[in-house]
Amino acid sequence: MTKKELLKSLDYVNHSREKRMMMAKLVSDNPSLTPLLLEIAVEDNTHVSSKACWVLEFTAKENLSYIFPHIDVFTSFIGKLKLDSSIRPMAKICEYLIIRYFKKKDENIKRILKEHHLESITTTCFDWLIEDHKVATQAYSMTCLLLLGSKFDWIHPELKLLLEQNYASGSAAYKARARMTLARLK
Numbered sequence: 001m002t003k004k005e006l007l008k009s010l011d012y013v014n015h016s017r018e019k020r021m022m023m024a025k026l027v028s029d030n031p032s033l034t035p036l037l038l039e040i041a042v043e044d045n046t047h048v049s050s051k052a053c054w055v056l057e058f059t060a061k062e063n064l065s066y067i068f069p070h071i072d073v074f075t076s077f078i079g080k081l082k083l084d085s086s087i088r089p090m091a092k093i094c095e096y097l098i099i100r101y102f103k104k105k106d107e108n109i110k111r112i113l114k115e116h117h118l119e120s121i122t123t124t125c126f127d128w129l130i131e132d133h134k135v136a137t138q139a140y141s142m143t144c145l146l147l148l149g150s151k152f153d154w155i156h157p158e159l160k161l162l163l164e165q166n167y168a169s170g171s172a173a174y175k176a177r178a179r180m181t182l183a184r185l186k
Helices: 003-010 017-029 031-043 047-066 068-080 084-102 107-112 115-130 135-148 155-167 172-185
Strands: none
Touching: 003 017, 003 031, 003 047, 017 031, 017 047, 031 047, 031 068, 047 068, 047 084, 068 084, 068 107, 068 115, 084 107, 084 115, 084 135, 115 135, 115 155, 135 155, 135 172, 155 172
């Protein structure tokens, strides 16, 4: 499938799980589409780039390893995204990666994710917490930073300070997730 054909297919994707899953299945059946999806996602200026991010998230949920050969590209562009509809699925992929690295102690992902990748994800997650983003993005960032703090000891004090500072102005969902994160930091 060419990039042009993929763009046309992505145009039919909408918010429904069914359409996203259908495209994710197409990518799962054709992993060679992953770099094209990433290329479209990087553009981050149209609704189609957001749709590429949605499909990447659904694909990563079932086949996270499809991202591995492209981890340098992924970690280099996630912090540059501007559209909230692109950022949320990329934050979820970060959460998948970090959970597999720290909680599931997946040896394959430990070989793939180098320290500079982890640092890039750390920086991006802090940015997503500091900037005005939707709660889902911030919640995924909290999870990532909580786990990353077991490797980088400076993270937990910074995360605690940030959550305490933003707690009063946060939404009910933000406060709930922040309380849970702060409790785990103690």
